[in-house]
Amino acid sequence: MTTLVTGATGHLGANLVRSLLARGEKVRVFVRPHTPQTAVEGLAVERASGDLRDRASIRAALDGIEKVYHTAAFVSIRDGDRQELFDVNVLGTRKLMQEARRAGVRRVVHTSSFGAVGINPEGASDESWSVSPFELASDYERTKAVSEHDVLLEALRGLDVTIVNPAAIVGPWDFRPSLVGRTILDFAQGRMPAYVPGAFDFVPAQDVVQALLLAMEKGERGERYLVTGEYHGLKQILTWLHELTGAPMPKLAISPRVMQQVARIKDPIEKRFFPQKAPRFNYHSIRLLNSGKRGDSSRIQQELGLVPTPTRQAFADAVAWFRERKLI
Template sequence: MLISGASGFLGSALVRSFTGAGFAVRALVRRESPRQNLSGTGAEVVEGDLNDAASLRAAVSGMRYLVHAAADYRLWTREPAALLRTNVEGTRAIMRAAAEGGVERIVYTSSVAVLKPSQAEPSDETATVEAHAAVGIYKRSKVLAEEAVRALADDGLPVVIANPSTPIGPRDIRPTPTGRIIVEAAAGRMPAYVDTGLNLVHVDDVAEGHLLALRHGRIGERYILGGENVALSDMLAEIARQLGRRPPRVKLPVGAVMPLAAAAEAMSRFTGKEPFVSFDALRMARQRMFFDDTKARRDLGYRSRPWQEAVGDALAWFRAAGMIA
């Protein structure tokens, strides 16, 4: 089977999950991607790029299954058109390559970013957001990419859609936006917080959820792969507890952080590095991003461990990687 985005945070967890289940895995990575997350997995590593259709056709050749997890996951970029091209056109290209190559079954890694948060209760798979209403370029790209996948499913592509919530845990090499929160909080660089919330899940549980989706998911259906709904203040308090430190006590309104986002984005336009806080991230924070994964638990047999354990595994990995003291 082929796993795209295999050297990344979720991708490397997928490789471990599927090889552990006895699958022979071909890991698709970009030429410039670091490979340490794949060390010891036994996966066959091949190079390719979502923007290179020929490399995708070569990668899927002879494969029975595909898990497409590759994506440009950034909440801010100087080149939004490039992110859209990778996440939307790249997804369409690898799906077409899989169809032409006769792949029997596909799991597409979407995101809860395609779902509309609700203030009343956690959102489920029915809470679809329209692309024009999605906050930020990343969410918009995931909405458009899933729409493309659904259109291909309607034409007979054998694809199941997985919608992870907010994975945390080991091997967050980049790190992801949520991983950066953990690193900054662990380093004592988050003296305040905004009133928001996330659905936190261990990355390895999300990977196992993909395996279950491959085996038991219904073609064309989406499944939220989540964990527990956690206030950001509780997440920061747990990080502090595990490190023996005091948690931040100052709660700020989102509007009060906007000037910091303006300064951070201005600096990022100069340096090219993703800002720790951006306008889009703050717009997202106006609503608690809470989700209900009952469908995956009921239909796939999906399970997740306590979110505190995921925080602990993330902290241990970041410490071992030298990213926190």
């Protein structure tokens, strides 16, 4: 039987597809017709052309499928992307889960996000924490939280589906690149004269792939599994990148409070006059990096057997991969 992977051209999907092929699985990738497909070029995969917003194309892609890894998502911190975030992350996930149940798919693993996990003010968040409707959150975080409700609804209707919530993913095969990948390239190419202090949970791509495979094999139906790595300040991350690339450290650290006030003015101007521009930061990205949010992934380690790997090595692997592609 064949395994379907959505989001195969994204960072996580590209890593997952290569692991599945190495295990000898027959893989079909669900790709949008106008999306660059460099991430799957030369791979022995079937291609199903379609879009998560198109139910008919989803139905066709699921024909003869036994297992589904749903890694596709629209990731954006841009203020002008609210409708597309909802259409892809919420409605698209709803359609995929409904069609997977109707097609009799045996198992589904849905990739959610650490962004769908609420903030524990007294320590690390685990699977019991959900985004409160009263707490500040980005449009992306909200759509990932809401999409989990549709996944759980289909689980109640009979779909055997498990949820995995990864933190910020770091590693190779980052073709687009991701937000973390763009930060690595900006630093390595000397485009980061300053930075805003903060910290976040970074997890190696290979750990997330391992988590998806374990969840498919023995994850409990209707349950979620948090996959975090190591919680590090941006100064530590930039120090690693300095050691790995030789690029100079930023000379200036700008107060988060100052940059949040700047963002309050900048964000609506960008939304109005530069709707297609991908911002380097916005109010919510600065807020998140200074929220103290960190994760506890002990459940997936104890129950499913995930073995975490060092985060610094994941940054080293990412730098080496970018260097091979002559981007550094």
